[in-house]
Amino acid sequence: MKSGIKNYLMNIILPSVVLSALVGALTGGIVFLFRLVSEEVIELSAKIFTFAGTHLWAVPLVVLGAVLIAAIVAFCIHCSPHARGGGIPTAVALMRGLITFRWLRNLIFVFVSALFSYLCGIPLGNDEGPAVQMGAAVGSGTTRLLAKRHQGWERYLMTGGASAGFAAATCAPIAAVMFALEEAHRRITPLLLMSATTSVIAGMGVLSGLCHLTGHLEFTYLFHFAPMPVLPLTRIWAVAPIAILCGVGAYLLAKLTHAVRTVSHKKLKKVHTFFKIAPVFALVALIGCFFYEYHMIGTGHHLIEYLIEHREVWWMALILLFARALMVVLSNEVGATGGLFTPLLVFGALIGSLCGEVMINLGWLAPELFPLMVVVGMAAFFSASVRTPLTAMIFSIEVFGGFDNVLPIFLAIAISYVIVETVGVTSINEIAMEREIHRQHHGKPRKAVDVELTVQPGCFAIGKEPRDILWPAFCHVLSVRKGGAVKDSYEGGAIREKDILRLNFTTLDEAATAAELCAILGDQDVYANAHVTEVQGSAPNKK
Structure with a gap:
């Protein structure tokens, strides 16, 4: 009896409650600091590109600065190879036990490399990817420092840290727990659920406390927009074309990502990382100097809020969609540090904006329903591209406005998911994860x-x-x-x-x-x- 209680305390309560809470709290603090610094870096980047846009003599200096930043990012990747690309695929591979890493080195260089990527205006997510990867690193480090004789706990604590990182970055705690179960492990077990939930609660508690202490209440939500009107049941068919286009778009994005990865592997295999990164960074900087006010570059967070509040002309939405898709795929492939989560939401928002504008101009929808179409697009594209419909459903409730429009959003998620399941396309995260596995284990x-x-x-x-x-x-x-x-x-x-x-x-x-x-x-x-x-x-x- 005593041995059973001891085993329960040592191998269940200690890792899934005590240490998971510690991992979550540490992750919440680190992600808060990262978000605080990244916001300052993004604001500085905006000032630089705005200045260069009105002072053409500064354009060559900005491009040269982007090349220098590329050298710094290449050095970070050389020191920690898993600091490259989207953070979520790498974290998922770590949680599944498919790859290994040095936790402290990864934590430091992901933090630094991501900030320099944002300074250059790279169109990758500014919080969620690095936050998830840093959370996984905190979980691994906690095991190796405090539980050296219990390495069986490591992947559970990495899961807790990654979940806390996702929650702290997106302010969607329930979706973060579902992310750990549906995306990371594709199973539900009591120990995983306890570890993820405990870490998320601790992480969100620390984040909320720091936000109130420092006055940065904007970190307690992901997007800020007014309540949306409810879509009438007589107009629920309006989500179908958006969902279909999101499913097709997710398919095309996966094909584009795979094609770019294949070309890069065959043609640029022996090219030094710097010479891959530098042209992309220089191109992004050049575009930013002339088209920054059109949201061509940057993380995309402000573009989503802009689309929620403003109707974009259809041709501009189309240009943004294709331009950002190409830059996101190139940036991720060459190794720029950032997340894929926000870019996927941006693609969905642009598709929803495009369809909403067309249907409003045809008289099929009331203009006040335009923001809802943008939200429907985000949820549908996220579900289709990552192949996590349950996480997308919960995320849409937590972030996009509660239960008022659950039915149309869920319907769009289901339609887009069925489309990608039918064609059998690999999710964008799986493609990125295969690259990391191949890099570590090839040969x-x-x-x-x-x-x-x-x-x-x-x-x-x-x-x-x-x-x-x-x-x-x-x-x-x-x-x-x-x-x-x-x-x-x-x-x-x-x-x-x-x-x-x-x-x-x-x-x-x-x-x-x-x-x-x-x-x-x-x-x-x-x-x-x-x-x-x-x-x-x-x-x-x-x-």
Whole structure:
């Protein structure tokens, strides 16, 4: 009885409540600081581009400055390769156990590299991607500093930190928890739910407290706009064309991203990172000098608020859509640090704006419904491009105005999601994640292992069902043997001391996988009685 209580406190309450709360609180403080500094950097960037737009002699200096910033970002990426690109795909790969990183180095260089990217006006998200990745780094660091003997907790704490980072950046705590379950792990388990929820509560508490102490109440919400009118049921069909275009747009964006990645891998594989980044940064800076007031560059946050409050002419919305899509894909591919979350919302907002303007001009919709069409576009495009409809639904309720327009928004999310599911396109995050996995594991030999391991006394797995444990990537529990009886791992029943588990897994690093399994099942010689075969082909890229 006492050993059961001790195991419950040590392997459930301590990681999923106590340490998760600590991770969430630290992440909330770091994200607040990051948002505070990033806002100042973005304001400075706006002043620079505005000045250059009215003083042409300053344009060459701005472009030269962008090239120098590219050198700094390239140095950051050299020091921490996972600081490049969108933060969410990298964090998801870390939480799934597909890649590894140095947490402190990653935390520092993501923070620095993102700020320099924003100064240059790169059209990537200014909060959510880096916040999620820094939260994952905080979770990893907490484990390695405070729980060195319990590495089985690391991915749970990284999940909590990433969730807290998402919540602190978007001010959508429930969506942040769903993000951890639906996007990061694609499963719901009690331990994951407890870890994510506790971290989010702690992170949002710290963020809210710091906002009130410093007077920065604008950090307590993502977008600020007036309440929207309710869409009549007789006009609910109006969301269908927006949803269809968002589904098609998400498909085209994924194809464009894949095409650019393929060309970059084949043609620019041996090109130094600086020479990839510098032309893109210089191009963005040049565009910013002449078209900054048209929202051609920048994170897109202000563009969304502008579209909510102002009707944009259709041809300008179309130009913005294509121009920003190309720049976002190029910036992400070459390695500029930032998020993909806000750009996806921008694409949806532009599609919603375009459709709303057309339907209003045709007399099909009242002008006061225009902001709602923008919101419908954001929710639909987010769902289609990331393939997370539940997160999109919850996010739309938390951020876009409550329950008044739930039905049309949910309908648009469902339609756009069905379209991308039908065509079978890979989500934008999965494409970016494959790049990170390929970069770390390309050329490594794969080995398939079939082994039976014994559950050691006091280990992390005791009291949990096999499906509730975050096993190493590509690891499957084939059976659990209890006193001679074999039980399928998904028929229920918790793992107990001295149980024998038959595992099958594919590994690219035998020592690292063995360490993960020992952290879960207790110290033992993993490969003593294992059947190991070498697998032909490239490294796997999906869980």
